[in-house]
Amino acid sequence: MGVGGNFWDLLKPYARSEGFDFLREKRVAVDLSYWIVQNETAIKGQALNPHIRLIFFRTINLFSKFGAYPVFVVDGTPSHLKSQARIKRYFRASGVDMSSLPVPKDGISVERNKAFQKSVKECIEFLQLLGMPVLRAEGEAEALCAQLNREGHVDACITADSDAFLFGAKCVIKHIRPNSKDPLECYLMSDIEAGLGLKRKHLIAISLLVGSDHDLNGIQGIGVDKAIRFLKPFSEEEVLNRLLQVGRGENILLSGDINSNSDFVTNVESPKSKLPHCSLCGHPGSKKAHFQTSCEICVSVTGEGCTQKPPGFKCNCARCSLEQEAKEKRKREIWQLKICEKIALEPNFPNSDIIDMYLRDNNGTDDVCDISWKNPDTEMLIDYLAYSQRWEPSYIRKMMLPFMSTLYLRDVASNRSDILLCGQYEFHSIQRIKKRLGHQLYAVKWKRNANAVAGVGLTTPLEPDLHHELGEADESADLLEEPDVPQVYIEDGCWFLLTDEELKLVQNAYPEKVNVFLKEKELKEKKSKGKKTNLESPRGVQLSITEFYRSSKAVGAAKPPSEVEAVESSKNNYGSPGIKRKEKSSISKSVRRRLLFA
Incomplete structure (x- = not known):
């Protein structure tokens, strides 16, 4: 949803994982259609009226568990651009040849199916009973969410439509995972600008090239990576104007000094003459000259002359560096010309209606400043x-x-x-x-x-x-x-x-109640620590680890042998070859006999 070409994968490295307190005491705009579609997809057929059930639970948790103030935004009348794209997507999924279909006229919009509209209406009625504010956008809900965020009425948007950034959103929350220590997957426009070097108009230009919900095709053969490589050198102020020029057939190269293929062929600077290089060492000079006097670069102490150059060797002299730069420049400009040719083949590119829609300042009601939360009925x-x-x-x-x-x-x-x-x-x-x-x-x-x-x-x-x-x-x-x-x-x-x-x-x-609880908790901790200290060290002196945990080996070694052990030892050692005879026990023979047979 939103910009095509796996646009979310491009933004994924700049996602932040935020904790439960990120939205606390903050306002957040929720794309209601996104929740309805997501929830019905997850448990459709497993619960009665799943849209009501899950909107109920999610709203309660967003309000109580995360401490946020949700503002729900619903879609208005879809633009004719999205209606056309929706029709194309439907027939494409059905396998119908779209070339034989009539082209929808501009200004004609297609509403969503009646079942979905009924679900939205029921959710609106339910949220109003819950005391939540609900706003209706003139067009796309994510556009009004982005406007509320851009103008400071809310602190974040909850939506999975990536084109919220194109409408001007500053903070977008895509996923909420409550069973995690950091449950919010958050995207900040400031992080995207710092990481990718792309701003809002750059993202709009990318959507024009790769396609979006309002234009499924884009430019054939251009993906997100190519679009970024082509557009990144342009500043935000000129990027859309450059696309307009390219769409009119002007080959605008990023270097600024070449405007056509003919100019490119005549204007590319190349070295006047190529210096000879030794085939043995690869450094400037002929092989014959290097045999007479060794090359200054690879001269050896033993005077053996030039050494054999390794595989893949490239000379780094000034003339070779200029040649390499000229080749890279030529290669880059040829690639740019091919992109310009692809863009010029697309009729009516770029679509000015799409650009105006993304840059529009007002996407909803004028009473957004009157957002308020009421007590539930x-x-x-x-x-x-x-x-x-x-x-x-x-x-x-x-x-x-x-x-x-x-x-x-x-x-x-x-x-x-x-x-x-x-x-x-x-x-x-x-x-x-x-x-x-x-x-x-x-x-x-x-x-x-x-x-x-x-x-x-x-x-x-x-x-x-x-x-x-x-x-x-x-x-x-x-x-x-x-x-x-x-x-x-x-x-x-x-x-x-x-x-x-x-x-x-x-x-x-209840600050007084909290203070009482914290003081009682502190006293309990002091008492428990005091009891533990008294048990461990009665005299108040900390024992060393060897004194506290005495070695069992040392205790066993210090323990004198019992009388039975002494008798057994003396009995086994008498007459045993190779073993030193122990001292004779001082216990009398009659006593030892009684101990043995006791």
Whole structure:
């Protein structure tokens, strides 16, 4: 999707792996169509309404686990360019000869199929119930995502369309892998510019040469590598104008001094005369002269004369270097002329409509500055999901709890209000610090208020043992699909929840509670260290390793032999040839006999 010719492989070396905190407290634009297509491809036929199910789980995780503020963008009316490309792609995949088909007229656009449009509409309705902002682009969703990123309304875009960079995106997140310590695969335009030396207009020119979603053909015989080699010497300001000149049939060479094949033949500088080189050593001079007086370059101490040149030897004298540079220049310019000829053969190249589309400043609504997030309509959401997914309300409440707790902590940090979580639960304490994939979290304990009144939250308490029904499947391999399930239990007749919350989020909402927890944790660590020190060294003096871990060999050597061992030793050594006789035992014979037969 996006630019053709394996464009993502070109950008792969400049990808960054970012951690869970990269998007925390940041706005991120999400290409909704990309999520729908990706999710339906992954679990299509395995779950009821997969687009609703996976948008639900992914939005909750993006909001709670990653701490981001998502802004969803949907496609508008596709341009006639993409409609034509879509028709060509369909017939090409079907094996139909496209030469016999009528050419679509400009200005005619083809909408997506009705099933996909229905899925998009349902997702929009669901996201609005969840309180998420949804924007509609005039054309491509990735174009509006890029505009929001370029103008600073969002900090990143989540899309797999590589042409987001051509629309002006600065930060694109292609993949999210939650089961990794660095779950985000992020691409920064600044890294691409520094690594490849290519800027936005260079990327637009590459797409014109290799093809894209708006022009499947491009220029035959030109791939990404050739396009970069041809375009890189041009500056960003002149690269598109140079393509326009080449498209009109002008052979613009990068050296700037040759404009046609005839000029090329007459203007190439070549050395006036070629110096003779010795066939033996390869250095300047004749072989006959080198026999009379040895070559200055390879003269030897013994006076044996020139030495035989090794295989593949190349002379590095000034005249030979000029010849080599002239050959390389001639070869490079011939290659450039061939590329210019290929481009000139393509009619109506470059397509000015594609260039204008990529450089367009406004790709969506004018009220993008009014992006806001609202409180979810939880009861409507429960009814909606219970009907569309056939889930039990208790399961829906449990899955929504990470979303609700994140929203609650943010409200407390900003408003310092006395509201309860889901209208029922109050902050009780911090149990401990958890580490998940190298990321630290607080395990927060919530207690159900005895005087809780059903309000804006979940109007019924969660149950300790919950079951749910999924249409056909209830498991997914992608951890981004399902949020962390909170623990629900009863202790001393009170209901408690245990959720995993971000450290900074809890710190901002309840700084006093966090300080108390950290002090108690520090005291416990000091006490445990003190006990350990007392056990290891009662006098407070650190023991050496030889004193602490005494050698078993030394102990065994120092231990005197037992009486039985002494008797056996004396018995075996008497009369044994070649073995030194040990000293006679001081134990009497009668005592030794009793010990032997005891």
